[in-house]
Amino acid sequence: MVRLDHGTHFRKVTRTASHRRTVVRPPGHHAEPEEHMGFCFFNNVAVAARVVQNLTPLKKILILDCDPSVLFISLHRHDGGDFYPYGPFGDLDSCGEGLGLGYSVNIPWPENGMGDADYIHAFQKVIMPIATEFDPELVIISAGFDAAEGDDLGECLVTPVGYAHMTYMLAGLAGGLLAVALEGGYNLDSITKSALAVTEIIMGGAPPEMGPMVASEAGARTVWLVARQQSQYWKSLNARACEPEGLPCAAASYSSYKTVVPTEANSPPLPTQEILKLHRQHYMYSEHGMMEVPLVSAELEQRFSGQVICSPDVFQCETLVFVVHEFGNLRVEMSASVMRDAQLERANLIEFSKDLVTWVKAEGYSLLDVNLDQKQKVYAHLITYVWDNYVMLSSARNIVLVGHGPACQQLMDLIDMRETSVVESVRSVIQVVGHWPPCLPSRPENLKWYRCHSFLALGCDHSIRRKVQEVEWHGHVLDVDEDRSVALFAKALPDIKRFVKAQLSCLK
Template sequence: MYPKPPSSPAPRASSVPLHPPDATVGFVYGTEMTTHCSISPDGHPEAPDRIIRIWNALVARHYTLKAKRIPLRPVMKQEALLVHSEDLWDRIEAIQHMSAQDITDSEKYYEQLSLYVSPFTTRSARLSCGGVIEACLAVAKGELKKTFAVVRPPGHHAEPEEHMGFCFFNNVAVAARVVQQLTPLRKILILDWDVHHGNGTQRAFNDDPTVLYISLHRYDKGEFYPCGPFGSLQSCGEGPGLGYSVNIPWPEKGMADADYIHAFQKIVMPIAMEFAPELVIISAGFDAAVGDDLGECLVTPAGYAHMTYMLGGLAGGRLVVALEGGYNLDSITNSALAVTEIILGGAPGEMKSMVASEAAAETVWLVAREQSKYWRSVSPKACEPQEEAASLAFSVPEILKLHRQYYLYSKHDMMQVPLVGPELEQRFSAQVMCTPDIFQKDTLVFMVHEFGNLRVELASSINCDVQLERSYLIDFSKDLVAWVNAEGFSLLDVNLFPRPSDQPFPRPKGINELRKDVVTYLWDNYVQLCNATTIILVGHGPGCQFLMDLIDLRATSVMKSVKAVVQVVGHSTLRPPKNADDLREWYRENSFVALPASHQLFSPDTRAKDLKKHGSLQKIDEEQSVKLIIKALPAIKAFVKSRVSGTDLTQNAMSNMHLT
C-alpha cells in the first residue's frame, strides 16, 4: 500500500524571497516534488533523481549561497484554469485518492498518454506548477532579475484539455497567464529548447499575439514525440496569433551546438528582438544534451550557456529558467550548472570554430522562408544553404576532396570505388578510395572518417580575407595511410563528409542514414568479397559512430573476420555495441580507443566497469582531434601488430609509450 499523501497547506499569494537580501537571482526547489515516482521495478526516465542531482550540484558549487530561495507552493485551481479545463483539473486532483489497485488497473490508460501516477502525483504536479509561477512572479514584480525553477514533473506537453508526455500541468503556460493577470507585463517570450516540441505550450497560445512561442526540437518528419504536424515549420499559429508560433524542427538526431547557435543567430534572436518581450521564460529541457539517449543530440553545457546568455539580453534582463525534460543525470546536471553560471552573472566560455550541419542549415533556411511572412527581421537570403551558389562556384571542401583523391592516386596508386544508387553516388562519389590489391592481400584496413582540417591565416580579421599562401590542408590520415602501405596491407578509405544535395527538403533519408548505408554497402560488396582473412576497422571522429553501427548490423561476419577495432574518438560520445553479450565480449577483447585526457569518460564519476566495456583505452594529452591520431599512431601500430600476430599487448605496455 502507498502511504497517505500529505495535506496541502494554504498557498502563498506571492513570492517571499529568503536569504541573501542583496541577491538578484532566485531558485525554486523542494524535496516534496520527489515523492512522485514510478513503482515499476525498471524505474522511469522521469525520476526524482533528476532534480535531486541538479540541486545537490548547485549546493556543492555554493551557487545557492549567491541566490535567494523562493518558497514552493502548489498551484491554485483558479490559476490552473487560466490554461486548463476544469475537467483536467478534476482528473489530476482525483489521482491522489487512487488506491494501489486503482493505479495498477489504470496503468495501460496512463501508458497511452506516456504518463505514470502515484498518490503523490497530484501534490508534486501542483508544486511544480506553483514553483514556476512563483519564479515568474518574483521576476515580473521586480523582486529578482533572474530565477531558476528546478521542478518536476515537467509541463510543456500538457495541453489545455489533456495531460501527457510525463506532464500534468503546463507549468510555463500557467505561469505566463498568471504574470499577465497580476502584473503590468503583457508581452512574454517562451523559448523551448527541450528536444521535444512543446505541443501543450503552443496549443495554449496558438491564437494569442501577446505570447511568442519559439521551439527548437527534433521532428523527424513528424515521427518524433509528440508526433504529427503540429510541430512542423508551417505550424505558425492561427487567427490573431498567426506568426507568433515559431517552430525550428530538426529533421534528424545528432544536432549539436553549431546547429542551435546558427538557429539562434538567424531565427530566434532576430524575431525575439523584433517582438521585444517584457519577460523571457525558457522551457529548459536538457534532453538535447550530449549523452541523453532519448534525445540523441549533441548540445554541450557550453551551448546551453551561450543560448542563455543571448536570451538574457532581452526584456531588460528579466529571465526565468524552468526545468522541463532531460533524462541523463550527468547531462542534465552539467547543463543546468552551465545555465546557472550565466544567470548568476557569468559569461559563457569561448567556443571553438563551428559550422552548422547541412540538415540544420537547410532547416533554418526553410524556417526563415516561412517566418519572413510575419517578421521583417528574418532574411531567407541570409540563411541560404551553401549549395545555392553551387552553379557558380566550387566549394572549398570539394576542392580539397579532389586534392585528396589526387594525392591518394599519385602517391599510393589508389583508385576510386564506384557506388550503387544515385543518392550514394551523388553524395559520396570520389570519396571512397582503395588500393589496387584490395582483393589479393591477407590483411585489409577499412578506415572510416570525415574530412581533415583547413588551417587558414587571415590577411585581415575584419573582412576575413584569406592569406592563401599561408593556408594549408591538414590531412590527419596521411601518416596512417603511409604506414598501412608500408606494412603491405590493403586499404579501403571512406570519407563520410557529404556533398551538398540538390534534392528537395525534407528528403527520404537523413545524412546519417546515408552514411550508415554507404559503410554497410562497402562491407557487403567489397570487404566481404575480398580474400583478406584479417580485417582492421579504423574510425576517426564522427566516423566511429558508423563503424559501431556496422558492428551492430553485421555482428556475425564482423566477429568472424575483424581482428582489431581502432577508434580515435575526439570528444564525441563513445558507445559499445548494442547487441548480444558475445558481441560485447568480442568487442572488449579487440577494441582500442584513443581519447583526449579531458574526455568525459575519464571523469571521476565513471565506474570501472564502464571503462572496461570499451576495451583498451589510451588516454592522450591532446585536445585537437586532428592531432590526436598522429600522437596515437605508435600505440595504434603496436595494437594492430599484436592483433594481427596473435600476441597480447597489455594496457601497461601501451601506457608506457608516453603519448603526450
C-alpha cells in the first residue's frame, strides 16, 4: 500500500486499458479502528484492502502512503515525532509487531522541504526493492498531496511530475492492478495539478522526462537509516549502497526511466534496473549457492560491490564460463513500449538465470558472473581486474566468454588488452546482442582468431543482416525470432550449448 492522498481508481492494465473510476470523500488515512481522527471517519484504504481479500482471490496487497500516517509503506514528514499526528509511531523503527514484523515500512522525513529527488531516491533504494520482493497482487496508493509543492501545511516540494513518476513505478507491480485513493492535501491548486498527473498515469500515459537530481542530505540519510533498519526483514535491500559518502551528501541522482528503447548507448538507467539486479542477485545466492567476489581495491569495492558473483568451485574447475551482461537493464531487455511489465521481466530473468546455472552445473563447468550497467567506459578496469585476479588464477584450462547486449563491448576490449592470455585460454566467444550492434576486437591481428571462436545471436531482422561483409567477420551467426534480450538469450541457449561443446571437443 502506497500513500499519496484523496479519490479512488481501480485499473486493470491491459492492451485496451479498461478503467473504472470512483471518488472517495472524505479522506480516511488518519482514522483509527475505534476513533475518527484528522478529518477522517473511516480508514477507507484499510477497509477496501480487507474487502478485496474477503471477496476476491487477491490476498497479497501493497499499500503505499505518502503523507503522515502509518500504513504499510509510508513516506511522511515526521520531524522526530513533532509533526502531526505526533508521537513515536511512524518512526523508522516502527516495523510492525508479531507476525506483521517487517511489514510496516516508514520513511520519516526529519524536516520540511523534501522534494522530488528525496522521494524518488526513497523509491529507488527502499520502496521498489521491497515492493518487488513482496510481489503484491494488488497495489493501493493512498494518495496524499500534502507533500505537494505549494501546500502550506505539509511544507514539502513534490511536483506533479514527481507524483507521476512514483505512480508509474508502482504501476509496474501486480500486473498493473492498481487502486488510487485520494487522501490529504490543503492547497486546491496543488491537489488539482498533482491529481491530474497521477490520473494521466493510471489512464495509461507515461510520465514527463525528469532531469538529473540530487537528494538532500537529510533525505539521503533518512533513506540510508530506513534501509539499514528494514534490511533485517527484506533481503533485496542493500543498506551499504544507500550509505551517504560524506557531508554534504551527494545522494544518488535520478534520471527519467521511460521504457522507450534509446537511440544512444549512454542513455540514463531505469530505477527498475537496480531492483531487478538485486532480485536476481538474491536468487543466485539463495537458490544456487553463488558467492559475491571480493574486490580488494577500495575503489572497485565502492563502485562495484555486489556486481561480481561466482560459483563456489571457481578455482577448481577445468572449464570456466565468464559471463558479462546487463541483466535487469530494461532499456536493453524491453522493446519500445510505453508501459513496462516489470513482473514479466523478473520472471524471464529468473527463469533464464536458472537455465544458465543448470547448464553450467550439468556440464561440470564453473561460473563467473559480472553484472554491468550503461556506464561502460568505467568497467574496463573491473573486467581486467576480474580476469587477472580470478580467471587467470583459477585452474581452468578452458574459458568461455559470454557477453550480453552492450556489455559485449567489454569482452572485445578484454581481448585487445589481454591478447596473449585470451588467445591461449579462451575457446568460445559468445555474443547475444538482440538488436544492439555486435562488436569486434579492434586489433586486426585478433580478428581471425575471433572469427574461429565466435558465436553471435541476433534479434529478428537485425540491420547487420543487410551488411554481408560485417556478418562475415563473425563465425557462427544465429537469428532468433525474439525482441527482448533475456528472452532471446533463453531461446539461443540450446544452440550456444552445442557450439561450446563442439569447440571444447576439438581440443580432445
